[in-house]
Structures are given as structure tokens and as C-alpha cells.
Amino acid sequence: MDFSIDSATQERIEKLSELGREHVRPLGIEADQLGRPTPPDHPYFEKLVGMGYGRTRYKGRKGPADSAKKSSDRSKTKRMGRSRASLLLSEQMSYWDRGVAVSAPGPGLGEGAILSMGTEDQKERYLSPFIKLDKPRWGAFAMTEPAAGSDVAGIQTRAIKDGDNWVLIGNKSFSGNSSRSDFILVWATVDPSLGRGGHRAFLVERGMPGLQDFHIEKKMGLKAYESTSFRLEECRVPGENLLGGEAYYESRAGFKGAMATFNATRPLIAAMAVGIGRSALDESLAFARDNQMLDDPRIRDRLERVTRKLRAARLLCLKAAWLADHQLANIVEASMSKAVAPTAAFEATSLGMELLGMVGGRGDHLIEKLFRDVKAMDIVEGTGQIQRVVMARQLVGLPHG
Amino acid sequence: MFELDPGEDITLIVDMVQRFASDILSQQYRDFEADKALPEAVLNSYAALGLGAMELPETLGGAGLGSRAKCAVLEELGHGDPGAALALDGIGPALYAIAELGGDNALENIILPRLDNPAARIALIWDDGKPQKQHSLQRTGDQYNGTVPWLPCSDADLLIILDRQGASVVDSGFAFTPLKGSGLRAAGAAEVVLNNAPIIERWDKPAAAARALAKWQLYIAALLVGVSRVAADTSREYAMERVAFGKPIAHHQALAFLIVDMRTAVDSSRLLVQDAACRADAGQAFEEAAATAFVEAIESALFVTPNALQIFGGQGFMQDLPLEKYMREARTLGLLAGGIDLAKEIAGQALCELDSTVELSALALAE
Numbered sequence: 001m002d003f004s005i006d007s008a009t010q011e012r013i014e015k016l017s018e019l020g021r022e023h024v025r026p027l028g029i030e031a032d033q034l035g036r037p038t039p040p041d042h043p044y045f046e047k048l049v050g051m052g053y054g055r056t057r058y059k060g061r062k063g064p065a066d067s068a069k070k071s072s073d074r075s076k077t078k079r080m081g082r083s084r085a086s087l088l089l090s091e092q093m094s095y096w097d098r099g100v101a102v103s104a105p106g107p108g109l110g111e112g113a114i115l116s117m118g119t120e121d122q123k124e125r126y127l128s129p130f131i132k133l134d135k136p137r138w139g140a141f142a143m144t145e146p147a148a149g150s151d152v153a154g155i156q157t158r159a160i161k162d163g164d165n166w167v168l169i170g171n172k173s174f175s176g177n178s179s180r181s182d183f184i185l186v187w188a189t190v191d192p193s194l195g196r197g198g199h200r201a202f203l204v205e206r207g208m209p210g211l212q213d214f215h216i217e218k219k220m221g222l223k224a225y226e227s228t229s230f231r232l233e234e235c236r237v238p239g240e241n242l243l244g245g246e247a248y249y250e251s252r253a254g255f256k257g258a259m260a261t262f263n264a265t266r267p268l269i270a271a272m273a274v275g276i277g278r279s280a281l282d283e284s285l286a287f288a289r290d291n292q293m294l295d296d297p298r299i300r301d302r303l304e305r306v307t308r309k310l311r312a313a314r315l316l317c318l319k320a321a322w323l324a325d326h327q328l329a330n331i332v333e334a335s336m337s338k339a340v341a342p343t344a345a346f347e348a349t350s351l352g353m354e355l356l357g358m359v360g361g362r363g364d365h366l367i368e369k370l371f372r373d374v375k376a377m378d379i380v381e382g383t384g385q386i387q388r389v390v391m392a393r394q395l396v397g398l399p400h401g
Numbered sequence: 402m403f404e405l406d407p408g409e410d411i412t413l414i415v416d417m418v419q420r421f422a423s424d425i426l427s428q429q430y431r432d433f434e435a436d437k438a439l440p441e442a443v444l445n446s447y448a449a450l451g452l453g454a455m456e457l458p459e460t461l462g463g464a465g466l467g468s469r470a471k472c473a474v475l476e477e478l479g480h481g482d483p484g485a486a487l488a489l490d491g492i493g494p495a496l497y498a499i500a501e502l503g504g505d506n507a508l509e510n511i512i513l514p515r516l517d518n519p520a521a522r523i524a525l526i527w528d529d530g531k532p533q534k535q536h537s538l539q540r541t542g543d544q545y546n547g548t549v550p551w552l553p554c555s556d557a558d559l560l561i562i563l564d565r566q567g568a569s570v571v572d573s574g575f576a577f578t579p580l581k582g583s584g585l586r587a588a589g590a591a592e593v594v595l596n597n598a599p600i601i602e603r604w605d606k607p608a609a610a611a612r613a614l615a616k617w618q619l620y621i622a623a624l625l626v627g628v629s630r631v632a633a634d635t636s637r638e639y640a641m642e643r644v645a646f647g648k649p650i651a652h653h654q655a656l657a658f659l660i661v662d663m664r665t666a667v668d669s670s671r672l673l674v675q676d677a678a679c680r681a682d683a684g685q686a687f688e689e690a691a692a693t694a695f696v697e698a699i700e701s702a703l704f705v706t707p708n709a710l711q712i713f714g715g716q717g718f719m720q721d722l723p724l725e726k727y728m729r730e731a732r733t734l735g736l737l738a739g740g741i742d743l744a745k746e747i748a749g750q751a752l753c754e755l756d757s758t759v760e761l762s763a764l765a766l767a768e
Contacts, residue, residue, distance in 0.1 A: 313669075
């Protein structure tokens with residue numbers, strides 16, 4: 001019904017703030033200075049798991065489906081909608097450090113696709129270790145390729161049926177956390193000429209022969225998590241690792257599986273951008289206050305503008321999440337939030353740099369790091385341009401292709 | 402608390418106003434402009450909707466509805482014709498100055514006697530306290546002198562002059578001279594000259610004056626959202642029909658992107674208006690939020706309405722279509738309530754006074 005925060009979510013946000021101040025931000029700064037992701041055996045990840053982070057939404061096979069449903073209905077009325085709650089938590093985590101936020105253990109971006117498309121056995125096998133983590137564990141998602149970014153229909157990684165098995169051949173880029181993951185949800189095509197209709201997703205497990213050449217990219221910012229490229233060199237995957245099983249693809253739903261994942265996560269990414277922007281704004285205000293710059297009406301006007309744009313972006317994110325919580329169509333709103341928030345946040349960091357003046361050029365101020373971090377937010381999960389294409393398809397019937 | 406879903410009561414009211422706006426206002430807007438007034442029949446049929454007292458407290462016979470409801474109504478009226486909206490709501494935002502500064506007593510004495518008269522007019526005027534400007538007001542002792550260069554009304558029987566410190570009530574010593582007007586002509590247009598106009602009541606309450614201004618800003622912002630929305634929708638629909646270079650112009654990416662950005666601007670400003678209104682209704686501080694909503698509503702409208710005209714090309718410039726009117730209405734609405742720079746200053750000052758983290762919306766991330 002409304003955007004207010006229930007006490008449980010409020011409590012989680014406060015807990016997160018403590019964690020953020022003590023661990024998340026310092027870790028982000030450390031990774032930035034050292035130019036490497038936080039290593040998987042870092043005690044921070046143990047701590048996160050101990051605090052209950054990284055868990056899957058999958059409830060497990062056990063227990064009658066009925067009672068699980070009832071209890072989730074009950075908690076729905078008591079607690080704020082799931083989308084809005086996770087949105088605010090994402091924003092808060094990114095306020096402290098977005099790179100560290102993404103490095104957190106958990107089933108990763110593939111979780112949504114596994115839940116919506118996966119067989120019961122696949123959910124049990126790949127998600128149940130994340131119901132209550134015995135140790136830091138990661139799952140990963142690999143769609144992007146050197147020659148296929150936003151145009152996912154153009155992926156070239158081949159999936160060739162060989163008896164009961166599949167053989168995967170190709171290269172994947174910019175896959176978050178993949179070198180440390182138990183499994184990677186890899187998207188491939190049985191025939192590139194079929195476009196989306198040829199897409200298949202595979203659960204590729206760590207150690208499978210042919211999954212190799214992991215390369216952790218050097219990035220401008222967000223260094224705390226790994227963006228990894230890897231090669232599938234005739235990687236042989238058992239037939240049961242085809243996400244959803246053969247039957248699923250007979251209805252040509254392969255591509256939709258991926259898009260469903262994105263539809264739910266675009267407002268989350270937008271909220272992360274808001275978090276970075278808010279962080280930059282707070283730092284900028286503090287700097288301006290400490291340096292007696294707030295008497296200048298030009299500076300006040302620019303701070304006003306940045307605050308206003310972030311505020312609008314935050315409201316657009318919440319609206320998209322609110323619609324999702326009410327199971328209402330949110331394609332336009334999800335894209336709108338994602339189109340708007342990264343540029344609003346970029347502007348916040350860039351204004352911060354201008355307020356810093358020559359201090360910004362030193363390269364050792366938090367705002368300078370945020371300025372480098374934030375740019376990725378307008379690229380991941382669909383660039384701002386792609387979001388406009390998605391919206392235009394809805395609003396003016398812009399043809400595909 | 403921010404309510405995205407306004408609830409059943411408001412939804413019913415909005416539906417009713419939407420019908421009124423589309424059946425009457427959107428049909429007759431050129432006549433209103435030419436006459437610089439609304440026919441009595443239109444004034445009466447709006448009065449029959451019973452919204453005149455929607456914001457008055459129930460103890461004074463009102464409906465006790467808040468800003469959220471009022472803004473929803475104003476958005477629909479603005480969608481129909483914002484000039485007509487000002488004419489239909491003759492007491493208009495002056496209500497806020499009277500309520501915030503004068504309290505229930507003033508509401509009883511000033512508002513109640515005028516409620517049943519659809520032709521009653523109270524003009525709300527902003528005194529920016531800059532007497533060095535050519536067209537300006539000077540308050541000396543208990544008198545007002547000077548010129549208000551433009552008001553979107555042809556006459557009024559009472560003036561409420563709001564400034565940062567408080568408000569003054571003036572009921573004589575002034576004269577309205579009709580003007581052509583740039584936008585909002587349906588409401589009338591006049592210059593007002595005050596000549597030793599006696600201040601019959603003076604309220605010095607800066608905090609209350611700030612709230613009154615904030616509600617005025619919200620009022621105008623809600624009208625602006627309506628104008629932006631109708632301009633964005635009208636041009637979007639046209640762009641899907643008009644063909645150039647072998648396809649609908651909306652399918653050329655330069656326009657497709659522009660059109661989605663226009664929709665985004667409308668949604669952003671509407672959400673900011675709703676956010677500020679919900680804060681006001683919840684009894685929270687809302688002055689900064691209202692100023693923010695006002696600035697965004699103006700900037701959005703000045704992005705959306707000229708581009709809506711642009712999409713229509715030469716036709717948009719012609720007065721056969723309402724596009725040119727949307728642009729004039731947007732521009733002139735944004736001059737009211739003290740203008741955009743005052744609002745920026747209010748929001749900017751509020752930021753400077755913060756010593757904690759910036760709060761972005763009604764759902765405060767309370768520390």
C-alpha cells in the first residue's frame with residue numbers, strides 16, 4: 001500500500017549501516033587501493049555468512065508446499081513488500097560500497113532464472129546449499145560475451161548436443177564472482193541463426209573440464225568484486241544441467257528466462273546507483289561545510305539539483321518495486337528507474353569532484369573513488385540507451401531489431 | 402507516509418474531476434482564453450462537484466481532505482486547462498496563507514462567507530521584499546503601495562500578500578487593470594496597483610508563512626504535472642501516427658528516446674509532488690520537499706511542453722492545436738508562488754542546515 005518501512009526492514013537497514021561503516025566501506029577503499037578484489041577467504045565473508053547474508057529465496061523441497069505458501073502470505077501482510085525491502089537494503093549497502101556489496105556470497109544473478117525456469121532437482125541441487133550457508137559460497141551468471149553485450153540475442157557461445165551431454169564452446173566476459181563460484185549459469189546458443197529462440201542456459205560447475213582461463217579484469221572502479229572473463233573449451237556438461245530441461249525450450253522461452261531476471265533486478269541496480277549518489281552527496285556536503293563553501297548560492301543551487309534528481313530517482317525505484325510487490329506490470333517503470341538513477345548519481349559524484357576542486361585531482365578522496373565507481377551503473381544490466389529502447393517498445397511500439 | 406495508491410475515496414474524486422476536465426475544460430479551452438473567463442455554467446457545474454471545501458477541516462464543514470487529494474484533483478484540472486483550474490478555485494492557494502497564519506478564526510471569517518459563491522476571488526500575492534525592483538511592493542507601517550505586474554485573475558475582493566515573515570490582508574486601496582496575459586488567460590490577467598492600501602490584518606509568523614508558501618508551490622506543481630502529462634501524451638500519440646521517411650516518427654530513435662524521457666520527466670515530478678503532499682498530510686516537515694517538487698515540476702514542464710510542440714512541427718506552433726498553449730501555461734505557472742529561484746534557495750538552505758545524512762524521501766532512512 002505505501003512506501004513506509006516496517007520495523008523488521010528498518011532493523012535490517014540499521015544493522016547494515018553498522019556493518020557498512022565498520023567493514024564495507026573500509027574494505028572497498030582497501031580493494032581500490034590494492035587494485036584487486038577482496039579475496040574469497042577474507043574473514044569478512046565468514047562474518048557475513050554468520051550474520052545470515054547470502055541466503056537464497058528458495059525454501060527447499062521439504063515441508064508441505066501449502067504451509068510454506070501460507071506463512072509467506074502471512075509475512076507479506078506483516079512485512080513490507082519483498083521488492084521494496086531488498087531495494088532499500090541494496091541502496092544502503094551501496095551507500096557504503098557498491099563493489100563490496102556485489103562481492104557478497106550468495107547464489108548470484110542466476111537465482112531468479114533457476115527459480116523460475118529450473119527443475120525441482122536443479123533448484124535443490126544448486127540453491128539448497130544457499131538455504132543456510134555452511135561457509136561463504138557464490139553462484140554466478142554469464143551472459144555477456146566479447147562480441148555480445150546488450151544485444152544478448154547475438155551470443156556466440158555454442159551448445160552442441162553430444163549423446164546425453166552438451167558440449168559448450170565459447171568465451172564469456174564480465175561475469176561477477178565467477179572464478180570463486182560453485183556454479184555459473186552460462187547462456188549459450190544451439191544455433192546462432194535462431195537468435196533468442198536458440199538460447200539455452202546451463203549450470204556449469206566449478207572444476208568441470210573445459211571451464212578455464214579465468215581472468216579477473218582490471219576496472220576503473222568497483223574493484224572490490226571480481227568481474228571475470230573465462231573460456232569454455234569444449235566444456236562437457238551433463239544433460240541434466242540444462243536449465244529447465246529439454247521440455248522447457250520447446251515453447252521457445254529461453255530468452256524470456258533471462259529477461260525475467262533482468263526485469264526484477266533493474267530497479268535494484270538503480271537503487272544501488274542512488275546509494276552511491278547519496279554517499280557522494282553526504283561527502284560533498286560535509287566537505288563544503290568544512291570549507292565554508294555553503295554561503296555561495298551557486299553551490300547551494302547545484303547541491304539542490306543533485307539532491308532533487310536523486311530524490312526523484314529513489315521514488316522511481318520505489319514505484320517500480322511497489323508495482324512488482326503488487327504483481328503489476330513494471331517494465332516501463334523498471335527501465336525508467338534504471339535509465340535515470342545512474343545519471344543522477346553520476347552528477348552527484350561529479351559535482352562532488354568540482355567542490356573538491358584540486359583536492360579531487362589527488363586521487364585519494366572517497367568522492368574520487370565514487371566518481372570512478374558510479375559510471376558502471378549506467379552500463380550493467382542494460383545501458384541507459386537500452387532502457388530507453390525497452391521503454392519505447394512499450395510506449396510507442398518501437399519495433400524490435 | 403508515502404501512499405502510491407491514493408485509496409478509494411481519492412480515486413473516486415479523481416475520476417469525477419477527470420471526466421469534468423475532459424468533457425468540459427479540454428473542449429472549451431479556446432473560448433475560455435478568448436473570454437479570459439469561464440462561463441457561469443462551467444463555474445456552477447464545477448461547484449456542483451462539491452470540492453470547494455475539500456481541504457477545510459471537518460469542524461468548519463469541510464471534507465478534511467489533505468494535500469495528497471488536492472494535488473490529485475489539481476493534476477486532473479491542469480490536464481484539462483490550468484488557467485480554468487485557477488478560475489474554478491477562486492479562493493485557491495490563498496486558503497493556505499489564511500489557514501496557516503490566521504488559523505480557524507480567519508478561516509471562519511474570511512473563507513466561510515465566500516464558500517457558496519463560485520465567483521468569489523481571493524488573490525494570493527508574493528512579496529519578495531525587493532523594493533528596488535521596478536514592479537514591486539512596499540509595506541510601510543500598516544499600508545501597502547506599489548505594483549503587482551501580473552496576476553492570473555481579472556479581479557479579486559481580497560488580497561493576501563505573503564512574504565517570508567508572514568502575511569498581510571488587504572481589502573481596499575487597490576485597482577485591477579486588465580492585461581492580455583501570456584498564459585493562463587482563462588483565469589483572466591491583470592495588473593494590480595496598490596495605493597496606500599490599508600493592511601486590515603497582519604500575521605507575523607515566519608514558520609507558518611513558510612508552510613503556506615510550500616503549499617502554494619505544491620498547488621502550482623500539481624497543475625504543472627497535469628500540463629506536462631497532457632503534453633507528453635498528446636505528442637506521444639501523434640508521433641505514433643505521423644509518418645516520415647517511411648515509418649512513424651516515434652520509431653526514429655531520436656524521437657523514441659525523447660518521448661520516453663518526456664514520460665520520465667512527468668513521472669518524476671508527479672512522484673515528488675505526491676511525496677511532499679504525503680509528508681504535509683502526515684504532519685511532517687514538508688517545506689523542502691514541496692520546494693523540490695516545485696522546481697522539478699517547472700523544469701520537467703519546460704522540458705516536456707516545448708518538445709511536445711516540437712514533435713508536432715509547424716502544426717504545433719499553430720493555435721489550432723493546444724501544444725502552443727501547453728508551453729505558455731507551463732512557462733507562466735512557473736512564475737507563480739515566488740518563482741523557481743526562491744524554491745531552489747529554500748531547498749538549498751535546508752541542505753546546508755543538515756548535519757546528518759541527506760534524506761531522500763518520505764520513507765526516511767531514519768538514523
